[in-house]
Amino acid sequence: MQSSYFRKNIEKMVGYVPGEQPQDGEYIKLNTNENPYPPSPKVLTALKEAVNEKLRLYPDPSATAVKEKVAEILGTRPERVMVGNGSDELLTIIIRCFVGKGDKVVYPYPTYLLYKILSDIQDGTVCTVDFHEDYSLPEEIVDKGGSIIFLCNPNSPSGTMTSVDEVSNIAAKTESVIVVDEAYVDFANDNCLRLVDEHPNLIILRTLSKSYSLAGMRLGFAIAQEGLISGMMKVKDSYNIDRLSIAAAVAALGDQETFRENVAKIRGTRERLMDALKKLGFSVYRSQTNFVMIKCANNFAAKDIYERLKEQKILIRYIEEPGLEDCLRITVGTEGEIDALLEKMGQIKHSS
Numbered sequence: 001m002q003s004s005y006f007r008k009n010i011e012k013m014v015g016y017v018p019g020e021q022p023q024d025g026e027y028i029k030l031n032t033n034e035n036p037y038p039p040s041p042k043v044l045t046a047l048k049e050a051v052n053e054k055l056r057l058y059p060d061p062s063a064t065a066v067k068e069k070v071a072e073i074l075g076t077r078p079e080r081v082m083v084g085n086g087s088d089e090l091l092t093i094i095i096r097c098f099v100g101k102g103d104k105v106v107y108p109y110p111t112y113l114l115y116k117i118l119s120d121i122q123d124g125t126v127c128t129v130d131f132h133e134d135y136s137l138p139e140e141i142v143d144k145g146g147s148i149i150f151l152c153n154p155n156s157p158s159g160t161m162t163s164v165d166e167v168s169n170i171a172a173k174t175e176s177v178i179v180v181d182e183a184y185v186d187f188a189n190d191n192c193l194r195l196v197d198e199h200p201n202l203i204i205l206r207t208l209s210k211s212y213s214l215a216g217m218r219l220g221f222a223i224a225q226e227g228l229i230s231g232m233m234k235v236k237d238s239y240n241i242d243r244l245s246i247a248a249a250v251a252a253l254g255d256q257e258t259f260r261e262n263v264a265k266i267r268g269t270r271e272r273l274m275d276a277l278k279k280l281g282f283s284v285y286r287s288q289t290n291f292v293m294i295k296c297a298n299n300f301a302a303k304d305i306y307e308r309l310k311e312q313k314i315l316i317r318y319i320e321e322p323g324l325e326d327c328l329r330i331t332v333g334t335e336g337e338i339d340a341l342l343e344k345m346g347q348i349k350h351s352s
Contacts, residue, residue: 087220106146159287
């Protein structure tokens with residue numbers, strides 16, 4: 001019998017399972033935190049213009065135009081920006097840079113599931129510290145001696161946020177690399193970008209998937225002091241960002257009016273969704289993201305609600321992970337999509 005060709009840690013690990021992406025039928029998709037509104041019209045124009053004979057040429061390996069636009073919009077320097085094929089690629093690069101066999105990777109739990117997967121691939125040692133019940137950050141996270149501390153902030157799946165001052169205190173107390181994953185921060189009231197000047201061990205991650213409606217283009221960026229960025233550049237693939245993604249990103253970032261309008265609509269719908277879910281009897285975590293996590297109780301079984309909504313062509317996220325069995329995560333959709341969701345959830349409640 002043929003023995004496995006894989007490294008032992010790969011053989012025994014479980015891969016990441018993305019949210020459902022149905023290929024047939026009409027679903028209301030509230031399960032993968034996609035933006036319900038289209039990207040800027042300028043993006044579509046830029047993509048059409050970029051589809052030309054230059055596609056035969058390799059793209060700019062550093063995605064310089066994106067770095068310069070990010071620096072302009074966020075008030076930093078291009079030398080402090082690194083562009084990735086989605087923030088997930090940047091997470092992979094970071095893990096490859098700082099984690100070897102047995103090195104500790106520390107993060108609060110529950111949070112983004114990919115941190116564990118990437119740590120397992122590197123044969124690192126995962127060290128989790130449970131969030132408090134209200135999803136406030138446990139102080140002992142700085143005492144674990146990790147090569148990396150991951151902080152998804154605002155956190156997924158809870159939608160809750162750790163204060164900027166608290167993140168700063170953690171970065172000051174440890175020699176670990178602190179990765180603040182701000183995938184959802186454009187929907188929040190604050191962010192940690194200003195801490196980069198103060199802490200040489202801090203990396204901020206952002207993405208255009210959520211607030212800029214570009215999940216299909218796969219583009220994210222990291223911001224850190226020059227020493228970290230230049231070291232991480234050694235590890236990235238040669239041409240990791242294609243010409244179309246570069247064109248789309250520059251156009252999206254250049255249309256701040258559409259960006260702000262879409263974010264404002266989502267934030268408004270989020271507040272209405274949270275209020276309505278509370279009235280239906282769910283415990284609702286205070287979200288700073290484009291999704292809401294609820295806790296079910298009494299006659300409300302989370303998996304049952306998920307399955308009954310799916311039968312009605314409405315997808316939300318049920319995450320079968322320890323500590324989340326009674327929770328559901330709901331993406332903020334359009335007003336009409338949320339109306340349909342709330343109507344069905346009300347029917348489920350009254351039939352229980």
